Amino acid sequence: MTSPLANLATALSSGEIEVIDLTHTLDPDFPVIVLPPEFGQCARFRMEEISAYDHRGPAWKWHNISMSEHTGTHFDAPSHWVSGRDLPQSAVDEIPVDRFVGPVVVIDCSAQSAEDPDFLLRPEHITAWEAEHGPIPPDAWVLMRTDWSKKSGAAYLNMQDDGPHSPGPAPEAIRFLIEDRAIRGFGTETVGTDAGQGMHLSPPYPAHFQLHGAGKYGLQCLHGLDRLPPTGAVLMAAPLKIRNGTGSPLRVLAMIEKDSA
């Protein structure tokens, strides 16, 4: 009998198991969260050439890059929010690495989000999903598919005079996932784990406040969740090992069984 890992390796090389990329390209013009201007702001991704096979370095090309911990497709650690500031293992360098690989389920909210940019995922949507796909396994990533990653330019933040409008979870839905389903983390295709109008919910930014207060993780600006099956995939999301880091841009990959999406 071969080992599970050997089986996995065989399945990967045969194509039975595919690896897909759920990451946006780090691009200077990719939107970041916008806060009132008197607050500190999230740095955009920037890249400066150090040399390009030229007088600055004849045989090599390299860049200096700069960004926020929360730029592009990124991971939120519990210490990102005031509710998680005093938890143990709350910074990206302290989180045990087994947290970075695990089961993932995808709740498809793309139809509702297309109709209503302020769509809120509620507990009844989750239980309805479970009626079809089975219960959410414990310690799983739960990703909210909205197809928002297919939007670009101004449509992505959808910023209006009264703030951004994009779908996200209702406070009760996050509470349900934490308390009744013991999830590992929650991820979205929008700029944050919260809805665009999440500051007007109670508590404000309910996903950030509740997830991180409970030691759970966040993933946002995910790309192409329509390529993931509702259940049965494995998510690999390892942030950079930044001392006391509250988050990190990262490459989010998933292993799926061929043609399962």
Add this chain to the structure above:
Amino acid sequence: MSDPLQPPVKKNPQKRTVSPTRPPEGRSRAALGLTAAAAEGRFALQCCAECGAVQYPPRDACSTCLSTELPWRDVSPKGTLIADTFVRATTSLYFRDRLPWRTGTVQLDLGPSVICHVHGDCEKGARVVLLNRLDRAGQGVLIATPEKRTPNMQDDPQLRAMSSDPKLRRVLITDARSPNAPALAKALLAAGAAQVFVGEGEIWRPYPERAALETLAVEFLPLDVTDTSSVNRMAAEYGGKIDILINNARFLRPGGVLARGDTGFARDEIEVNYLGLMRLAQAFGPVMCARTGDGVNSAVAWVNILAATSLSNSPEMGCFSASQSAARALSQSLRGEFRSAGLRVMNTYVGPTEDDWHQPLPPPKVTPNALARDVIKGLIDGLEDVYSGDVAKDMAEKYRRDPKVLERELTMGDEA
């Protein structure tokens, strides 16, 4: 009257672009006083502190009493054109391309007679007003102009060669998001600019100036001065079509060093206000310098809009002012680097402006329209330094008189 300037015909792609040339640059140290006055659009001559005699040409000792105290004073520019002629042959590369060139002698009402350039509308024997203008070498020269405005006066080829007139030129305003962008665009179009481009960063974020700009005949170009790749891409595509660049990009947050407690906003200020200028200069500078001899719509000027506190720091906006000082210092380097090409760097210094970040400050504040007006006037007059609004003018005057006194006034402690 002068012949009205005609839009240039499309360039023959088989013809080589004319290389920049410029009039002679050499001057005595004494003569640079004329240049300093021309940079601000003032007509000044040396006046003897002992006997009062007005001097021309500039010198080190009074022509009447040999005193060496010869301060520059703003004086009356009026006089009479007593002789004129046309230069029809010369070894100067600059003037060879511009012949015939009219010169003459003006008897100033104050006494001295002056050999100078002469506007085409001046009649011999008539009253004239001397203008002190920077030529393409960036040196002060005098040109006689008619006492009363004549039709299309600004289009006289000799006068235009000493200006940065936006008429029939193509202008890039680097930041559409700035509250002054619509006013600048409107004023440029009213001044006859052939085309106005506005750089627009982060199109994923709406901004109120967009609606105002959309009502004007401007073209939006993606441009973010903090993003090197964006600046380089835009210069590669449009650099050869930019005759005047107006850098109005600015990041401003209030607060001095201790009020802030971190370097976050300071970094943004340096990224936009200092490195942004550097990125623009590295991308657009070379191609603009290559086109300063390119006919009616030659590249002519680079405009920076700087806070007056770049002259001397105001701690309420201490970190921002420091970034403005850095930009001002960089603009001085650019003046030197652009000099051989004759591309003019015009700094417009402005006091508190009418915008969100100056909302808690009392008036007077400079409105976008007033700033735009001063920028256009500065370009038409070919200036290097423009002071927009009373606060900037006052600061410049104090800075000229005694920088240390100004510094001390701006750095008072709070009442206990």
